[in-house]
Amino acid sequence: MPSSSPTSDGEAPTLASSSRADALPEALAEHLDEDLEPGTEVGEYVIEGKLGEGGFGTVYRAKHPLIGKTAAIKVLAREYSSNREMVSRFVAEARAVNTIRHTNIIDIFSFGTLEDGRHYFVMELLDGGTVDQFLADNGPLEPALALALLRGVARALDAAHDSGIVHRDLKPENIFLTFDDDGRPVPKLLDFGIAKLTGDAKAISGHKTRTGAPIGTPQYMSPEQCVGGPVTERSDVYAFGVVTFELLTGEPPFTDTSFLGLMNKQATAPRPAASSVNDRLPAAFDGAIAKMMAIEPAERPARAGAAHELLLQAARAAELDVDQPVSMPEAQRRPTATLTSAATQPANRFSSDPRPPASSRTIAGEDRATTPPWGWFIGAMAILVVIGVVAARDGGEAPTTPATTSEPTAPPSIEAVVGAPPSAPQTATVTAATNEPSVATITVRSAVPSATVYLDERRLGPVPGPFEIGTPDNLEHRLVVKAPGHTDASVERTLNDGDTIFLDPAPIRRPVPHPAGTVDRDLEDPY
Template sequence: MSAAPNDIAARQALLGRVLGDKYKLTACIGLGGTGAVYRADQIALGRTVAVKILSAELATDARLVKRFRDEAMAASRLNHPNTVSIIDYGQSDDALLYLVMEHLRGPTLTQLITREHPLPLGRVLDIVVQILSGIEEAHLAGVVHADLKSDNIIVDQRRAGADVVKIVDFGIARLVHAPRDGEDRTVCGTPEYMAPEVITGAPPAFAADLYAVGIILYELLVAQTPFVASTTLEILNRQVKAEAAPLAVRRPDLTLRAELDAVLARALAKAPVERFPSAAEMREAIVAIAARQAKLEKTVDIECASCGARCAPSFRFCPECGHPSGGQAKTLEFGPLVPAAGDGAALTLPMTGRERELATVRDHLRRGRGGLLVHGPIGAGRTRLVREACVAAAEAEAERGLTIFQTEPDPTGMASTYYPIRALVAAVLDLPGVCSGDELHKAITGLGLADADWFGVAQLFGHWSPLLELEPPIRRRETLTSALRVIQAVAARTPMAIVFDDIDRYDAPSIEILRRLADLPSEASALPVVMIGEPTHAERWPVAITRLALPPLPAAAIAQLAQRAGGLTAGNTLPAMAQVVEHCGGLPGHLEHLLRYVGEGGQVEAQAMTLPDLLAARLAMLPHSTLQLCQAAAVLGLEAPLEVVRATARIDDIDAALVDAEARGLLQADDVEARFLDPLVRDVTYAATPADVRRSLHQVAARTLEDTSNDVGLIGHHLALADDPAGAQPMLTQAGDLAARQLDDEAAARLYQRALVAVRVLVQRGDGDDSTMRDFVELSVKLAEALRARGEAGLARGVLAEARAWADSPGLDAQLDRGTAALLLAEDELDIATATLRRAIGKAIATGATALAIDVYVDLAGVLARMGEPEAANRELGECIDVVTLGEGPAATSGPPNLWEVFKRKALLLSSLGDQGGALQMAEAALGHASRVRSRLGRARSQALVAQLCESVGRRAEAERHRAAAVEEMRKLGDRRSTADLLLADMSAARSVRVVGPRTTTR
C-alpha cells in the first residue's frame, strides 16, 4: 500500500525526535496502513532498534490507547527465535503510540518470493516450520496474531546458509481496525489471508492464524495466494466459498504434491474445526514432509563449485566451505576459534599493539604513587590490559610480596552506596564481604587504629555507629577519613596497589573516597592506584591525575590479531581482511565478538555494525535455552548467586545452557555465582529482552531475593520493574532513607523518584488509600532535598510544585513550605524564604505538629540571622519556646525530642548579642532536654556550649568539667575534629591560668 505525500512528509518530520528519552528516530524505513516504521538509536547503548509509530488517530480514543497497551504487553510476552522481540512500548508527550522492536535485517517473505521464486521445497518447508514454531509460542501465551501474512514475516539472512524467520505485528491489525465507541465491529485483517469465519463476523482466533499459515505455504509454493480477484469483495467471497487450485495444476514440477495438497486442504478448511487443532500438529505434519523431501534430495546432490563437496540443492551455501550455491556475494569465513589455555570462554587474542601502555601500567603498579586513570572506548581492552599488567607487576615484585587488590562496581547495577570501597576495605582487612561489626572492630584495632576509625568503617558496612547521630557533613568527613586510614594502615605493613575497574558505574560517595585516595600527595602514605573508565568519565577528574588513553589499534595490529585467532580460510583476499579491520574500528573487543559471530554462523555484512548491534546479532542466534539463561542473568545484573540465577531462569537444562554460554564467551559460572564476562554484553542482553519477559523475570527475581537477601533497595528495584508498585514503594522509600543517611544524595534522589512513580501508578489504577497522599508529599519533600543537595534546584522546585496538588492537610502544606524555603535560601531569596517559613509555622502549629514547628522556627531564625537581624531571630526562638512549652520556658521538663536544638540556637544568639548569662541559662536548658531524650549529639553539643559560656562568665571549674564531659561524648560519637578542638580549647584555658605557690608549673 502506498502512502500519500502528506503522510510521507509527516513521517519524515519525525526524524530526529527522541521518544521516552531513550530512542532517537534516524530514518523512516517503512510505511503502511497501521503506521510507520523507523530505524532508531537506543541512546544509552548506541544500539539500533526499530520503532513503529501507529497512526495518530488511534491516540484520540482512550479505549484504543488502553487496548494498545494490552496488545503491546501481550506481544512483548513472546520470547522466541521466530517472533520479533518487543522491547518497549509507550506514548509520547504529544500522544504518539509507539512500539520498540529489535531491528531486523532482511526482506519480507513477500519480497523473498518475488526475488527468488521458485524456492527449493526444502527451504519452503523450513520457513513454514519456523512460522509455525513462532505461532505456537504465541498461542501458548494466549496471543492471536490476527493479521498473519507474508508482509508480516521478515526473513533474516545474517546466519550463513540459513533463513531465520521473524513474525512481526502481533495484534496490530486487530487494534487498528477495532471499532470506535458506538461503531459496529469491523472485519480486521488482510483479505488475501483472512479466514472465512473472520469474514463472516467471528473474532480472530488461533484457527484463523493457522488458516493464514496455509495461505502462506500455498504462496511460497505457487508465488501467489490461492484466492485472487480484481476486487476485495470478490476475494472475500472466494475465501468463503471457493477451493484452492491443487498443486498438480499450479506446480506440476513439485515432488510430494499429494502430501502437500493434503496439508493445504486441512489448513484451508472452511470450518475451523476441520483445520489442524494446533500449530504444533500442523508443524509436525510439515516436518514429516520435510523429512521425506530430505531423503529425496540426497539422491540429487549438487557439487560445490568451490570445494567439490556434495550438498542438497536447497542449501543456499555449501556446508563445507560456505561458498554460495547461487550468485550471492561471498562472505567472510574464519577458521576455528582457539580458546585460551585454562579459560574456555576466552579467545586467544594476545595483547598486541599495547606494549607501551602495558609497561606504563605495570610500572605504576610496582612503584608508582597516587592515581593513574586508564581510559578508552568500550572494546579498547581497558580491563584486559590492566589485568595483564597486574599479573606482570605481581610476578616482578614477588620477592617484595606485592599484593594488588582489584575492585569492581556493584554487580546488581544498583550502584549501592560505598559498595566498591566496602569490598576493598573487607579485602585489605582479610574479611568476607559481609561481616559483623565485631569482626570489623577486631580487625581495625588489630591494625593499631582507634575506635573512631571503627565508627567510620561501621558506617561503610551499614552497621550501627555513633556517627549516625552526628550532623551529615561530619559523618561524611569521618567516614571518608576512616576508610583512608584503614587502607593506609594496611599499605604501611605490606606492599600493595589497588585497581578500580569500571569507575563510571560507581556510586558518588565511593568516587569521593577514590578521588582522595588517588590524589594523595606523593609521600609514604600514597600508594599506587589504577582506575579504569570511559573517556567521558575521565574528563570529570582533576587534571592532576595522570591519564593513560587507549586509542584504537592500527589496522595492522587488528589484522595480526585476526590471523592469530585462527586465521582466515584459504582464498580470502586483502579486501576481505580490510573489511574485518573496517568493521572493528581498531577495537580488539569488537574483533573478538566479530570472530565469534562468524564462528557461530553469522555473515559479515557490507555495512559495519556497531559493537552493541553485533552483540544483539549474536544474541539473536543463540540456542533458546542459552538466550533465556542470559536474559535471566541480565535481569539480575553483572553477576548473581548461581542459586538465584537458577530460580530466575526456570529452564530445564540450565547446566547445559551455562556450558554453552561460557563456551561462547558470554557468561562464566562456578559453584557459587554466574557473571557476565563483559558489562556491555549484559546491557545489550537486558535491552534486547522483550518487555513483558523482563517484567516476569523481575517478578521471579524479587520473590527469590525476598527469601535470600535483606537488600530492600534491590528487592524494591525488582518489584518496581515487575510492575508491583504497592510492593516496591515502601522498599524504595526505605532504601532512599538509607542512602540519605549514608549521604549519597544521588542514590537517594534516584530511589525517592522511583518510589514517587510507584505512588503515581497506584493512584492511576485506583489502588491508593488514605495514606497515599501523605506518602506522595513526604516523598516529594525528601526528593526535593536530595535534588537540592545535588545542586538541582530547578528540578526540586518542580517536584514540590507537583506535590502541592496532593497535599490535603495543613501539616503536609507546612512540609512543602519548609522544602520550598530551603530552595529559596539556596538561591539567596531571603525575603521570600522568610515569608514562606512564617506560613509554614502557622500551618504546623494548627495541626499540632510541634516537632515540625520547631524545625521551621530554627530555619527561620537562621534566615533572619543571615539577613543581619539577630534580635528578630532571637524573638522568633523565644516565641517558639513559649509556644512549645506552653509558657514554661527554660523550666519546662517535657517537649518534643528536638526541643534541645531551640535552646541551643537561642543560647548562641544571646551570646552573640552580649547576654552571656541568658545564653548560659538557655545552654543549660538545652543540656537538660538533650539528656532527657538521651540525645548523645545533643549532650555533646550542649556540654561544649555550656563549657564555652561558663568560661566567658569566669566559672572555670564548671567549664572544665563540662568540657571534659563534651570531649568524652565527642569521642564516643566519633567526631575527631570536634574532640581535638575541645582539647585545644581546654589546653588554651589551662595555659591562661598561672598557679602561684607550691604548684609552680602550668598545665
Template structure:
C-alpha cells in the first residue's frame, strides 16, 4: 500500500500519485511519526520550537538561534524520501531555484545541510502571517482590491522566476504565504518550489510522460496532459487562483483528479460575472485570457496579465488607478532634484549674467583705449608727415597765436589742414585749426620748441616782415 503525504489517503501500490492532490505516493512501511522533530532539537545552529506545517516532500518547523534570537523556518526532508534520489534532487532544486531568483516576493533560503540521520534540510526566513488558503477558508471570497493586491505580488515573483528560467508548476493558495503588514494589508511571498522546473538544469529530475505533478485543481491543460510546460503554465494557474479569490470557487471540480484534468483540457472556463453576478462583466475578459486553453493565446507574462485586470478594475473605480511610470513615477523622482537644483540654477543665472556684463563692458573699455591710441597715432603721423618748412611755420605760428584771441565760432572743426603749396594768409582762421588741433591732440614725440636757428642771433621772431616776405615770394 502507498499513501499520499498531504491528505494521508491510502492507495494501491500501482498508483503513482494522489488523484486528489497530485503528490507522489509513498510506502506505508515508514510511519509519518518517525519524521517528527521534537522541540529543543538542534538543527544546525537553530533550535526547533514547534512544527508549522508540511509540504510535498518535507515538514516545516519554527526555529530560533539560541544566542542572537533570530527566528527561522526549517524545512526537513521526510525520512521516506531520504533514500529516493529523485526526491532528494527535487529538494535540492527548490533551494537552488529560490537562490537563483532572489526576489522579495519569494521566501528566502539561506542555509542547506544534512541531519545526523542523513536527511537534508534548509533554513528559510521566518515570516508572521498565514497562507492564502487559510485566508480563503476564513473569508471565502476576497474584495477585488485585496485579491488584486495579492495577485500583483505573486505575478511579480513569477516574472522573476520566469526570467531566471524557472517554472513553478505548483502554484496554488497553499504555496502563497501572506506576511502581515502593520497597516493590515498582506505582502504575498511565493514558496514551495519543490517541483519547480529549472531550464537547462543539470539536476535530472524530469518526470516521465503521463505522470502528473502538481495540484489538479490549478493545473494548466498542458500540464494535465503530462506535456512539457513553461512559464505560460504558471500564468494559467495564476488565473485559476484569481478566479477563486474573486468568486470563492475554482473554475473546475470533479469526482477525481482525472475528471478535473479533463475539464481543464476541454471545457471552457466560466466567466466571473456568471459565477458571481455582483462582479462587473468588464472583469471577465482579463481572467479568461489567462485561462486560454492554448498557451500561445495567453498573455506574454504574469505581470502583463494582472496589469490588464488592474487597469480594468481601476476604470470601474474598484481599485486606485495605478500610477503611470512615465509621468507620476518620473515626476516623483525629478521633483526633489528640481527643488534642490533651483538655487543652483539661480546662482548659475547670476554668474552667467555677471559674466556677460563683465565680458560686454571690457570690450568697450578696450575699444575706447584703442580709439585714443589710434587717434594719437594718426595725429603724430600727420605731424611727422609734414615738410620741415611747414613744421617751422607751425612752430612760429603756434608761438604767436596764443597771444591772439581766436574766435571759436568761426573755426571749422572738421576742416582738414591745407597742403603747403596752397597756403594763403588772406583769411586768418585757416591757421587757427592747426593751432587748435595741435593743442587738442597729444604732443608729438618731437620737441615743439622754437627752431634753434634764431637762438644764436638773439633776435626775436618777427611777425609782419616775415609774413610779407613769404607772400612776396609766393606771388
C-alpha cells in the first residue's frame, strides 16, 4: 500500500525527487498508479476515499486523524511525476497560492511525495461546484447575484496581481462556488498552474514560459495572449470581462469550431453587446463589459476591482439594487449532477479532477499535462492570428464575425477529455416534450480522426457520425471514444436528439528518464 514521504521543514521537493521512480522498469508504472486505499496515510492525513480521477491525476478525500480536519489531496499521475515541467508547475501552483493567501483563493497547505515517486499537495475540501456547472443548471444569473459573485473574484485577482502573479486562465471552470450559512456566494479562484510570475514572485517558480507562446483557454484569452504578446494584469481583466459576459448571458461572447478562428475573433472582431444576447439585461451593462474587453490593454481598467466598480455603476444606472447582500435559494446552491468537489476542476459532471470540459480546453499548463508537444502548431496559429490582426488594422477585410450564434459550437480540443458538457445547458427538471423524436441522433467530435465511438459498450462507428441511438429515455449512458495509441475518453450523461459531444483520447506517452540528481534551473514551457 503506497505511503507518503512529505518534505521536511515545509520546503517543496526538488524536481529531481522523481528520479528514483524513473529508474524503475516501465512494467511497474501501472502498479505505481494504483489507487490509495482508505486508511492510507499521506503526510498527516488519512485517505477516506476517491473523489475523482483523470489523465492528470487523482483527487482523494482525507481527514486528519487527530483534529478531524477534512481535506482534498491531489496526487499527480506517475507519468507526470517524472515530467520535470509538469512537476515544476505543480510546485509553482502551490507556492503561488501560498504567496497570495486570500480568502477567495483555494488554500493549499501541504506538499509532499509518495514513496512511489508521485507528487501530491493537500488543499481545502470545498462543498459546491464550479461556476460553469451552476450556469448549466440555472442559466444566466440575475445581475445582483452575478455582481456579488464577481466581487470575490475581483478581490482574488487584485490580491494575486499585488503579489506579482497574473492568473492567465480565468474562466468559469476555474471559479469554484461555495455559499456561506446565509446562502451568499463565496467564490474560490482555482488553478494557478499556468500563472505568470512577475517581480519578486519569479523567485517562487522553477519554470519559465517561452516568450511569444500563446498560453490560456482561447474562449477567455485576451487579444495579446492570442498573438503571443506581453501578458499583464489587464489580460486577467479582459478574461474577467468575458466571464462577466457569460454570467449575464449564459454564453461566452465568441465561439468557433477551431482555436485559430476563436483566437482571431478575440484579437480582431467587434465585441457583441451582452444585452443583445440576453434581452432581459439592461443595456447599461454593455459599456462596462466593452471596456473590460477592449482590444487594446491600455483601454481596459487597470485592476479587477475597478472593473467591478464599473459594473456596479451600470447596475445603479439601471436602477438595480446591488448594494444589499444577495443570497441564492438553497435549491440552486448545489449543481444537480456533481459530487462534493475537491476544490479543483471537474473531470466531468460527476467527479472532481483537474480536467476542464472540452468547450474551454486550455492550451498549456498544469491541467494540460496530457497534451503532446504542440509548440509548432500553436506557433503557427499565433502567426496566422497576427496576420489577421495586421490585415484588419491596415484596412484589410477582417473576418466576418456574427455577434452571437443561437447554438454556439465549442472548438475541438487538443487533448483528452474525460467528460464533456452537453451542447445545451441542463436543468434540474426534465420535462417530457409532446413532440419528442422517436429516434435520437447525436454527433461525437474528436481531434483524433481515427477514433471510434462506443455507446454502452456497443460500437457505433467512426467519429463524427451522426449516430442514431434510439428513443431518448432520460437515463445516463456511457459514451467512449477509442483510438489506437491513445487512452480512452469517456463521459456518462443523458443523450438527447441533436446533441454534439466532444471527446478526445489522450496520446499514450512514455515518461522520459532523466539522470538521477539533475535539475533544470531554467525550464521552458513545453507548449
